[in-house]
Amino acid sequence: MLHAARLVAPEADDILAKARSGDQLALAELIRAHQGMVFSLAVHVLGNRATAEDVAQDVFLDMFRHLKTIESAAHLVFWLRRVTSHRCIDRMRRDPHRAEVPGDEVPERVSHPVSREVFLEDRVRRMVRQLPPRPRMVMTLKYQEDLDPSDIAALLNLSINTVKSDLRRSLAVLRHKLAHVEAV
16 A cells, blocks of 8 residues: 555556556555545644545545546645645635534644644644634645645745745744733
Protein backbone atom coordinates (compact mmCIF):
# COMPACT_ATOMS: atom_id res chain seq x y z
CA MET A 1 0.00 0.00 0.00
CA LEU A 2 1.23 3.50 -0.84
CA HIS A 3 1.17 6.37 1.60
CA ALA A 4 1.24 10.02 0.53
CA ALA A 5 4.48 10.63 2.44
CA ARG A 6 6.21 7.69 0.75
CA LEU A 7 5.10 8.12 -2.83
CA VAL A 8 7.97 7.66 -5.25
CA ALA A 9 7.38 9.70 -8.40
CA PRO A 10 7.77 6.93 -11.02
CA GLU A 11 5.62 4.45 -9.07
CA ALA A 12 2.99 7.08 -8.23
CA ASP A 13 2.90 8.31 -11.82
CA ASP A 14 2.37 4.71 -13.01
CA ILE A 15 -0.53 4.23 -10.61
CA LEU A 16 -2.02 7.56 -11.75
CA ALA A 17 -1.70 6.51 -15.40
CA LYS A 18 -3.45 3.21 -14.65
CA ALA A 19 -6.24 5.01 -12.77
CA ARG A 20 -6.69 7.44 -15.69
CA SER A 21 -7.08 4.47 -18.05
CA GLY A 22 -9.89 3.06 -15.91
CA ASP A 23 -8.09 0.66 -13.55
CA GLN A 24 -10.30 0.60 -10.44
CA LEU A 25 -7.60 -0.95 -8.25
CA ALA A 26 -5.22 1.88 -9.16
CA LEU A 27 -7.94 4.42 -8.37
CA ALA A 28 -8.49 2.80 -4.98
CA GLU A 29 -4.73 2.90 -4.36
CA LEU A 30 -4.64 6.64 -5.14
CA ILE A 31 -7.46 7.25 -2.70
CA ARG A 32 -5.77 5.16 0.01
CA ALA A 33 -2.48 6.98 -0.56
CA HIS A 34 -4.03 10.42 -0.12
CA GLN A 35 -7.07 9.98 2.12
CA GLY A 36 -5.11 10.75 5.29
CA MET A 37 -3.85 14.07 3.94
CA VAL A 38 -7.27 15.14 2.65
CA PHE A 39 -9.17 14.13 5.79
CA SER A 40 -6.56 15.58 8.15
CA LEU A 41 -6.59 18.92 6.37
CA ALA A 42 -10.40 19.02 6.37
CA VAL A 43 -10.85 17.99 10.01
CA HIS A 44 -8.23 20.43 11.26
CA VAL A 45 -9.85 23.30 9.39
CA LEU A 46 -13.49 22.37 9.98
CA GLY A 47 -13.17 20.89 13.45
CA ASN A 48 -15.95 18.40 12.73
CA ARG A 49 -15.23 14.80 11.78
CA ALA A 50 -18.52 14.15 9.99
CA THR A 51 -18.22 17.31 7.91
CA ALA A 52 -14.58 16.51 7.14
CA GLU A 53 -15.61 13.04 5.95
CA ASP A 54 -18.25 14.62 3.67
CA VAL A 55 -15.70 17.04 2.27
CA ALA A 56 -13.15 14.25 1.72
CA GLN A 57 -15.76 12.15 -0.07
CA ASP A 58 -16.65 15.11 -2.31
CA VAL A 59 -12.96 15.76 -3.03
CA PHE A 60 -12.34 12.18 -4.10
CA LEU A 61 -15.48 12.16 -6.23
CA ASP A 62 -14.16 15.31 -7.92
CA MET A 63 -10.78 13.63 -8.33
CA PHE A 64 -12.45 10.75 -10.15
CA ARG A 65 -14.30 13.18 -12.43
CA HIS A 66 -11.14 15.18 -13.21
CA LEU A 67 -8.63 12.34 -13.32
CA LYS A 68 -7.93 12.86 -17.03
CA THR A 69 -6.73 16.43 -16.35
CA ILE A 70 -4.25 15.50 -13.61
CA GLU A 71 -0.81 15.40 -15.17
CA SER A 72 1.43 13.79 -12.54
CA ALA A 73 1.57 12.54 -8.97
CA ALA A 74 2.91 15.92 -7.81
CA HIS A 75 0.06 17.66 -9.63
CA LEU A 76 -2.39 15.29 -7.91
CA VAL A 77 -1.15 16.29 -4.44
CA PHE A 78 -1.39 19.98 -5.38
CA TRP A 79 -4.85 19.42 -6.88
CA LEU A 80 -6.14 17.52 -3.82
CA ARG A 81 -4.90 20.20 -1.41
CA ARG A 82 -6.39 22.93 -3.57
CA VAL A 83 -9.79 21.30 -3.93
CA THR A 84 -9.89 20.33 -0.24
CA SER A 85 -8.99 23.90 0.76
CA HIS A 86 -11.67 25.45 -1.41
CA ARG A 87 -14.29 22.91 -0.32
CA CYS A 88 -13.51 23.64 3.34
CA ILE A 89 -13.70 27.40 2.82
CA ASP A 90 -17.03 27.00 0.99
CA ARG A 91 -18.36 24.78 3.79
CA MET A 92 -17.29 27.25 6.49
CA ARG A 93 -18.94 30.13 4.68
CA ARG A 94 -22.13 28.17 4.09
CA ASP A 95 -22.44 26.83 7.63
CA PRO A 96 -20.35 29.04 9.96
CA HIS A 97 -21.95 27.83 13.22
CA ARG A 98 -21.54 24.08 12.75
CA ALA A 99 -20.72 22.23 15.97
CA GLU A 100 -17.07 21.45 16.52
CA VAL A 101 -15.46 18.42 18.12
CA PRO A 102 -13.15 18.90 21.08
CA GLY A 103 -9.53 19.44 20.05
CA ASP A 104 -8.38 16.16 21.55
CA GLU A 105 -10.54 14.22 19.09
CA VAL A 106 -8.79 15.71 16.07
CA PRO A 107 -6.05 13.37 14.86
CA GLU A 108 -2.48 14.64 14.82
CA ARG A 109 -0.14 14.47 11.83
CA VAL A 110 3.08 14.42 13.78
CA SER A 111 5.84 12.29 12.26
CA HIS A 112 8.23 12.48 15.20
CA PRO A 113 7.78 12.72 18.96
CA VAL A 114 7.71 16.26 20.28
CA SER A 115 7.37 17.52 23.82
CA ARG A 116 3.84 18.86 24.04
CA GLU A 117 1.77 21.22 26.06
CA VAL A 118 -1.60 19.58 25.50
CA PHE A 119 -3.76 22.29 27.10
CA LEU A 120 -2.05 25.04 25.14
CA GLU A 121 -2.39 23.05 21.90
CA ASP A 122 -6.12 22.55 22.49
CA ARG A 123 -6.59 26.24 23.26
CA VAL A 124 -4.70 27.27 20.11
CA ARG A 125 -6.72 24.81 17.96
CA ARG A 126 -9.97 26.30 19.27
CA MET A 127 -8.70 29.82 18.62
CA VAL A 128 -7.64 28.93 15.07
CA ARG A 129 -11.15 27.54 14.45
CA GLN A 130 -12.54 30.95 15.39
CA LEU A 131 -10.63 32.67 12.57
CA PRO A 132 -12.51 33.59 9.38
CA PRO A 133 -12.48 30.87 6.68
CA ARG A 134 -9.60 32.02 4.46
CA PRO A 135 -7.16 32.94 7.28
CA ARG A 136 -8.02 29.66 9.01
CA MET A 137 -7.17 27.75 5.84
CA VAL A 138 -3.93 29.73 5.40
CA MET A 139 -2.89 28.98 8.99
CA THR A 140 -3.69 25.28 8.60
CA LEU A 141 -1.79 24.97 5.33
CA LYS A 142 1.21 26.74 6.86
CA TYR A 143 1.40 25.04 10.24
CA GLN A 144 -0.18 21.64 9.62
CA GLU A 145 0.82 20.96 6.03
CA ASP A 146 4.10 22.89 6.45
CA LEU A 147 3.70 24.72 3.15
CA ASP A 148 5.57 27.86 2.15
CA PRO A 149 3.54 31.04 1.65
CA SER A 150 4.21 30.84 -2.11
CA ASP A 151 2.73 27.32 -2.22
CA ILE A 152 -0.29 28.46 -0.19
CA ALA A 153 -0.77 31.40 -2.55
CA ALA A 154 -0.78 29.04 -5.53
CA LEU A 155 -3.20 26.63 -3.85
CA LEU A 156 -5.70 29.30 -2.88
CA ASN A 157 -5.28 31.61 -5.89
CA LEU A 158 -4.09 34.45 -3.68
CA SER A 159 -1.17 36.83 -3.91
CA ILE A 160 1.83 36.01 -1.76
CA ASN A 161 1.30 39.32 0.06
CA THR A 162 -2.27 38.35 0.94
CA VAL A 163 -1.05 35.04 2.37
CA LYS A 164 1.67 36.77 4.39
CA SER A 165 -0.84 39.36 5.64
CA ASP A 166 -3.29 36.63 6.66
CA LEU A 167 -0.51 34.83 8.54
CA ARG A 168 0.67 38.01 10.29
CA ARG A 169 -2.85 39.09 11.28
CA SER A 170 -3.86 35.61 12.41
CA LEU A 171 -0.74 35.20 14.52
CA ALA A 172 -1.32 38.63 16.07
CA VAL A 173 -4.93 37.69 16.91
CA LEU A 174 -3.82 34.38 18.44
CA ARG A 175 -1.06 36.05 20.46
CA HIS A 176 -3.51 38.66 21.74
CA LYS A 177 -6.08 36.03 22.71
CA LEU A 178 -3.46 33.86 24.41
CA ALA A 179 -2.08 36.81 26.33
CA HIS A 180 -5.60 37.75 27.41
CA VAL A 181 -6.38 34.20 28.54
CA GLU A 182 -3.08 33.88 30.44
CA ALA A 183 -3.68 37.24 32.17
CA VAL A 184 -7.04 36.05 33.52
